[in-house]
Amino acid sequence: MGTYAHPxxxxxxxxxxxxxxxxxxxxxxxxxxxxxxEQGHVPGAIAWNWNTQLCDTVRRDIIPKDNLGRLMEExxxxxxxxxxxxxxxxxxxxAWALWQMKMYGHQDVRLMNGGRKKWLAEGRELxxxxxxxxxxxxxxxxxxxxxxxxxxxxxKYQSKNGAGLVDVRSPQEFTGEILAPPGLPExxxxxxxxxxxxxxxxGQACNEDGTFKSADELKSLYEGHGIRPDKTVVAYCRIGxxxxxxxxxxxxxxxxxxxxxxxxxxxxxxxxxQAPVERGAER
Amino acid sequence: MNAGGQGTFRPKEYVERRDRASGWDxxxxxxKLGKVYHCEIDNVSPGAKIAKGEGDTREEAxxxxxxxxxxxxxxxxxxxx
Numbered sequence: 001m002g003t004y005a006h007p008x009x010x011x012x013x014x015x016x017x018x019x020x021x022x023x024x025x026x027x028x029x030x031x032x033x034x035x036x037x038e039q040g041h042v043p044g045a046i047a048w049n050w051n052t053q054l055c056d057t058v059r060r061d062i063i064p065k066d067n068l069g070r071l072m073e074e075x076x077x078x079x080x081x082x083x084x085x086x087x088x089x090x091x092x093x094x095a096w097a098l099w100q101m102k103m104y105g106h107q108d109v110r111l112m113n114g115g116r117k118k119w120l121a122e123g124r125e126l127x128x129x130x131x132x133x134x135x136x137x138x139x140x141x142x143x144x145x146x147x148x149x150x151x152x153x154x155x156k157y158q159s160k161n162g163a164g165l166v167d168v169r170s171p172q173e174f175t176g177e178i179l180a181p182p183g184l185p186e187x188x189x190x191x192x193x194x195x196x197x198x199x200x201x202x203g204q205a206c207n208e209d210g211t212f213k214s215a216d217e218l219k220s221l222y223e224g225h226g227i228r229p230d231k232t233v234v235a236y237c238r239i240g241x242x243x244x245x246x247x248x249x250x251x252x253x254x255x256x257x258x259x260x261x262x263x264x265x266x267x268x269x270x271x272x273x274q275a276p277v278e279r280g281a282e283r
Numbered sequence: 284m285n286a287g288g289q290g291t292f293r294p295k296e297y298v299e300r301r302d303r304a305s306g307w308d309x310x311x312x313x314x315k316l317g318k319v320y321h322c323e324i325d326n327v328s329p330g331a332k333i334a335k336g337e338g339d340t341r342e343e344a345x346x347x348x349x350x351x352x353x354x355x356x357x358x359x360x361x362x363x364x
Contacts, residue, residue, distance in 0.1 A: 123295065125292070127292070129290075203329060279364050
């Protein structure tokens, strides 16, 4: 049985129980539902709000470098801290945070496998107490843009075999049957997918308990759609958080060489005047 | 280390099940924290949380979350492909 390319990028819930008080470890909860932390969180964990703290709040962009540095300092994270991220929805926004931290060069940041769901299901300890954090000094690097795809690059890749475009949304979003996940507001003018994209919903990479599938299962899943490690791969979804999850799988669990997250995703492409759109199932 | 000092507790009675609401598959998770039951509902595909509720009983928490879920799912439009 194969192993993950970078097993050090994951910790399990038992590891967190054992190491949560280590002085060099900082636990951070990043939820889609930003109120979940207040219900109860892993003791010692702080929370980041994806809506206000992990983005540029003026223009649509990732968190600016200076803001990232300040967030780390206020969170008691220095450049050598081991950061463990976890959250609801199988770590959607925890992966979003990890992607950004990797862009800005943080060395040791990992995901708690299974996220908040697994922690709750296992009946592990929670608290409502917010830890006191001692400020640190942090120096963020310039963003590594090789981890991110912008529109012109994606336009270049569409319908071509040179790069693998992976649409990680649900099959119904992919076909254009719906414009947003059921029950959520529509955020695009047109439904469908980028021509040539493969439909591999993010959740296919996970087990029922929220943990990641085995390396062999993941390899079979992606290679079965022609998404191979020797290609440039671009993952996208609606706003870039589900695709961060897939980006993590491809980059760290399978060790693909060149994987990018297109965070503009369908809210960019599906609103773009004259952008080519394909409807229906994967071709 | 802790500012509030309220201590720790454990989630209990964690239950997860599938159902349908307004024509869509849903996943219903409920559990008890302290004296309060919490319920969260996601839309299965893609798994986004769409509703939540709290109550003194599991039924109360689920009823509130289901009310929200039905309301939101009913607004989802389907288009021919």
